[in-house]
Amino acid sequence: MSGTNLVHIRVYFKPGIHDPESETINRALARLGFNEIASLSAGKFFDVRIESDNAEQASATARKMCETLLANPVIETYSVEIVD
C-alpha cells in the first residue's frame, strides 16, 4: 500500500567552505551582547512530504532531489531524515 513520508532535509556548507552568512551573524550576535555563543552554523531546511511505498523509497527520492536541485554539490552537503 502506498502512503506518504515526511522527510526533513538539511542543506549546509561542506566543512572548510567559507560561509559569510554565519560569520556575519556571529559578529552581529557579539555586537548585540550575546557573548555566550561558542559556535554557530547556518543552513537551509526543507520539510517534504513524499508519496512513496516505504521510507527507503522516500529517502532515495529525497537524496535525488538534493543532488538534482536543492544542494550545490561543489560547496554543499545534505542530510535526509525520515520523520514519519
Added chain:
Amino acid sequence: MSGTNLVHIRVYFKPGIHDPESETINRALARLGFNEIASLSAGKFFDVRIESDNAEQASATARKMCETLLANPVIETYSVEIVD
C-alpha cells in the same frame, strides 16, 4: 557547573505568508519529474552551541537571539530544540 548546550533553531515563514522560494522549488521539482512531492516548505536552520548553566538558560538565550536577530517577527516564526 557551567557547560555548553547544542541548540537547533529553525526559522520559517508564518502560515499564510507568501513563500516564493518554496513555490519556485515546487515548480522546478515538478518540471524535473518529481511528481511524488505532496508538499514542500523551506526555511533556515542555525546550529548554535551556547555556554550556559543549564538547558533552560540555553533555550532562553536562543529565543532571545531569534527575536533580536535571526527571525523577522512580522513574517517569520521559529522553533528551538535543545539537542544536548
